[in-house]
Amino acid sequence: MKNSLVFLLISLIGLSGFVGVLGQGGGLNKYFYEKSCPLAEHIVQSITWKYVASNSTLPAKFLRMHFHDCFVRGCDASVLLDSTANNSAEKDAVPNKSLAGFDVIDEIKSHLEKTCPGVVSCADILALVARDSVSFQFGTPLWEVPTGRKDGIISRASEALANIPSPFFNFTTLKQSFANKSLTVHDLVVLSGGHTIGVGHCNFFSNRLYNFTGKGDADPSLNSTYASFLKTKCKSLSDNTTIVEMDPGSSLSFDNNYFSNLKQNKGLFQSDAALLTDQGSSNIVDEMLNSKIFFDEFKQSMEKMGTIEVLTGTSGEIRKKCTVINS
Known part of the structure; x- marks a missing residue:
């Protein structure tokens, strides 16, 4: 089954080729580093795969980190910046406190700075690491990552709280949150499929078990066996x-x-269960039960998400270190 899936994925990637890559996200290009740092993507992949080979929890962490980065000021690596004496950065906001894997990003950046100083952005590194970590189990890239992003110089915890979709959201608030980033209901459902890997903390869903409406009750939409x-x-x-x-x-x-x-009412978060509360969204969930369709659609939605509000050209900077802006 895995082998046939890999063949399918290679076929999909081969068929899609360069469609929509050039010109996507305003200035991003599949071959952005071809002359300035030809080994860039190889370095990112090899270090990422080295770590994922010994820690199978990393793909979920990097996928989430990329998602959380793109939803705040676009895919500009602002989630990687450390807080300072005068500013609480995104990574210290509640939705990001459980993010992990920053050390891997730092190692990749350090290696790239030795190979081609001041060339490869942290924003591109994060987008590539998310793709490469998830793709490790298949041995081939699951989606295209055109490059050329610049790094942002602003990171505020308050903006992370305001922009990152909450696990407590209902369908209406989820739909609006994604629409704010030019993502459709289709993208919302497909990208929620990223929850096929990773873990959730009890405090983000235990109200569904013990106090759903504030009266000590359980969420009636949650599968009772799963709730137990x-x-x-x-x-x-x-x-x-x-x-x-x-x-x-x-x-x-x-x-x-x-x-x-999800179809068995075993979505962990309220935001998962919410996908079944709208007919259009629920119909898309049904489509995703087909593995071929899901992989193809996930590829397209990830490519779309990776271009949200990107900084290119003369905007932003190439950080020397991913944790601090250049002085």
């Missing part, structure tokens, strides 16, 4: 340390199993 299982993991509303697989039994394998779970 979750209660064995999350013992109380105050538990903010325990983690649970978002895709039970398959949280380290990138596939379309998330949608099968």
Whole structure:
């Protein structure tokens, strides 16, 4: 099954070729570093794959980091900046406190600075690492990442809180959140499929188990058997340390199993369950039950997300270190 899937993915990538890559995201180009740093993408992939080979939880972390970066000021690596004495940066906002893998980004940046100083942006590195980490299990890239992004110089925790979709969102707020970034309901459903890998903290969904409407009740839309299982993991509303697989039994394998779970009312977050509350969205969930369709659509939505409000040309800068702006 995996081999046939890999063949399918290679076919899809081959067929899509350069369609929509050039000119996408205003100045991004598949061959941006071809002359200025020809080994750039090889370096990113080799270091990423080295780490993922020994830590299978990393793909989910990098996919989430890329998503959280793009939803705040666009894909400009602002999520990588450290807070300063005068500013609380994005990475210190509540939605980002559980992000991890920054050390891998730093190692890649350090290697690239030695190879081609001041050439490869942190924003491009993050976009490539997200793609390469998820693609590791297939041995071939799952989507195209045109490059040429510049790095932002502003990072505010308040903007992360205001822009990153919450796991407590209903369909209306999710739809608006994605529309604000020029993403459709189709993109919303497809990108939610990223929850097929990774974990969730109890405090982001335990209200569905113990206090859904503020009356000590459970969310009636949650599968009762699944709810009983979750209660064995999350013992109380105050538990903010325990983690649970978002895709039970398959949280380290990138596939379309998330949608099968969703159809059984086993979406972990309220924002997952919300996808079934709108007919149009629910119809798209049904389409994603077909693995071929999901992989092709995920590819397209990720390419679209990776171009949100990118800085190119004379905008932004190429940071020497991903954690601080250039002085």
